[in-house]
Amino acid sequence: MLFNEHSNEVNLKEPIINANKNNGESHEFLKISASWFWLILLTLASVFAGDIFTQAPLFLATVFFIVFLKGQQITDVFMELKHAPSLWRYLLLSYVIVVPAILFLIYV
Amino acid sequence: MNTSSAIVNSTIDKKLPGDLAMWFFILAELTVFAILFIGFAVAEQMNISMFSEGKSQLHTTAGLINTLALITSSFFVALSLKIMQSSQQLGRSKKAGLWLIVAMLFAGIYLGVKAWEYQFLFAQNIDIETNTFFTLYFMITGFHFMHVLLGMVILIFISVQTFKGRYQSGNLSGFESGACYWHMVDMLWIILFPLVYVI
Structure with missing residues (x-):
């Protein structure tokens, strides 16, 4: 009986573990x-920024700010440095x- | 008890993906390109009309296609790594290997478009000796082109290893190193594209 109870417990837990794992994968x-989509949008925004901002400093600031946003996405999401030692993350972000x-x- | 286990977990989680040597290599590469980018910008300020005329002869659409291709390629490499990190079963390895092939196909688009761009300029008798703009253009984009080629060789190696199931033991360091190199190539293009084609 005890053995059966234990066995049932394992059987019940396994799908929960798998479900959590699947949820984690889906989230990742x-x-x-989302990061890829954001990068695509930012790329298009940088191309069309010249049509929106007629003043050179504003246009340049926008284009280089977009470069930073894209670099941050690659560093934190694609390179996974958000969960790496801070020194390496800050080195790449400072770049x-x-x-x-x-x-x-x-x-x- | 909970606090101490949380500290241990956070220490374990703070892991640098890939080999440390690869990260030093990446830093060296980024530094070289930073010097090239700054050199290009300074040269542009010294020859504004020449650079403006030179940029008008480039295809912004080709640059845009290349940017989208490299970003998408990076996305598939990141996706492939995530699959491997979640499970190293043989079926998952094959799926990850397939995404790496898709990533290489997008990198192939970049190489094809860039080769077409070079061919287009050569047809107009424009080459590396035409003027300072084109010297720097061919030097920087050519250097980046070679990095993409090296990146593709690395991706081929990783995908072969993935299909063979070599990463099933759980040691993904080689995979992560190759992926991070590929993302670096993408990151460089993200600065190069506005510098040469947009501004």
Whole structure:
């Protein structure tokens, strides 16, 4: 009887574990898909930014800010550095901040 | 007890994906490209009319297609890695390998469009010696092109290993290293594209 009870408990838990695992996978898939969609939108926005912003500094600021947003997505979601040691995450994030900032200062 | 286990879990979770050596390599590559990008911007400020004329001879649509292709390729590589991280069963490995092939197909679009762009410019007698703009254009985009080629070789290697089930033991370090290199190539293009085609 005890054995049967124990056996039932295992049988009941297994689908729950699998369901949680599937939910986790679905969540991760959605996260990557959303990131891809966001990157596509940002790319299109940077191409058409010239039509919206006629003033050069505003246009440049928009384009380089979009570069930062895209870099942040790649760093945190695609490269999975959001869950990596902070030093490495900040190194990569600083790259997509510092380089566009220098380029902005050169162009403006 | 709960607090200490949470600390242990957070320490375990804070893991750098891939090999440390690959990350130093990525940092070195990013630095080289940063110098090239800044050099391009400075040269543009010294020859504004030449760069403006040079940029008008480029195809923004081709640049846009390449950006979309590389982003989508990166997406499939990330997806493939997620599948492998969730389970290393043989069936899952094959699925992950298939997504890597799709990623390579999108990378192939990038290579094809870029080759067409070069061919288009050569047909107009424009090459690396035409002027400073095209010297820098061919140098930076050509260097990036070679990185995409190397990335594809890495992706081929990873996909072969995936199909053979070599990552089933749970050690995904090689897979993660290759994936991160590919994302770096994507990240570089994200800066290169507006710099050369949009601004």
